[in-house]
Amino acid sequence: MSSQKAAKMEGIRLLLLEKIDPVSMKGKNEFVVAMDSVGAGLDEIVFYVSGSGARMAETTKGLPTDATVTAIVDVIEQNGSIAYQKK
Amino acid sequence: MSSQKAAKMEGIRLLLLEKIDPVSMKGKNEFVVAMDSVGAGLDEIVFYVSGSGARMAETTKGLPTDATVTAIVDVIEQNGSIAYQKK
């Protein structure tokens, strides 16, 4: 939360994401702050877009963002088998 | 796969790529998630574009992507000899 911010940041929800290793599915202790566009919650695995692509979601057009969560992951498949399935 | 996602993510296939060392042709245990634009499959070596260039393929225009697979690699040449040839 922030009380002093650029005008366009009003009403925006910022999420603190921890990057995961897609093999072990464990957190890597590396973090990124991303705008939410899908209503992501605690302990979910999400997909986020960085760079100018972060402003290509309907809800982030023209906003000062460099990272946006665009999907909550249901299933990750690796080498033909399921590596992760959302509960 | 994802059931909750930004509108523009519908019907998009996301691939989990492992980066390779172009000398040893071995995986580097570094991963990137990229949109598919060529129908890439398991165990293929692909070329992907990151950043805003990822939206320059015919199929990814205006989509919230920061990485897109734009070619499946047939041959890699190094110092004049063939380092990789697709089976």
Next chain:
Amino acid sequence: MSSQKAAKMEGIRLLLLEKIDPVSMKGKNEFVVAMDSVGAGLDEIVFYVSGSGARMAETTKGLPTDATVTAIVDVIEQNGSIAYQKK
């Protein structure tokens, strides 16, 4: 401060930011220079946007910037509890 600069850099305030680890809240000894758009001060935790998003704040449109402070952080929540609160 700079006396020789590109025309568009006149009157711009550049801040030297130290990145923090969002778990320990300690500085990581990694730095970034960012344009200020919110009047941030010493010892505050701020949110900054990098890349082309840095030019999406009202005050940085068209400026040669790749990083802009867009918010001063009041509260950081982690796993449901408050990890940081601005004094």
Next chain:
Amino acid sequence: MSSQKAAKMEGIRLLLLEKIDPVSMKGKNEFVVAMDSVGAGLDEIVFYVSGSGARMAETTKGLPTDATVTAIVDVIEQNGSIAYQKK
């Protein structure tokens, strides 16, 4: 070489570049794949542009690229003396 690729990739020459340390002029075992816009050859030192700038050369406008070779280096000067001269 690639037989399956995005339409805009037709006729494009991709180069495998090895980054060099500008002090020792030795390869760093870090690689980048870049589009060619100058006819670069084996063992030449080249300058490449990454990100959206990679599409600012005459020949790469609108192409899905994030790295383009824009110059073959003739001379590198360091601290007033010549560190590299093309043969």
Next chain:
Amino acid sequence: MSSQKAAKMEGIRLLLLEKIDPVSMKGKNEFVVAMDSVGAGLDEIVFYVSGSGARMAETTKGLPTDATVTAIVDVIEQNGSIAYQKK
């Protein structure tokens, strides 16, 4: 210097910058090649912009650049005291 280059690279001055640690003010042995827009010289500390922001200076509009020097630094202030002053 380069004799074979993309058309838009004519007359452009490229600088080899060494990144510094803003605490010790020592070089970090990491380098970046940037276009000059301010007439920077040897042993000066400069500020450069990377990414698409590198094309936002008056002199670099539309050029294939991903890094541009936009200011020569006169003074760096840290924790309220002066860490660097140009001679």
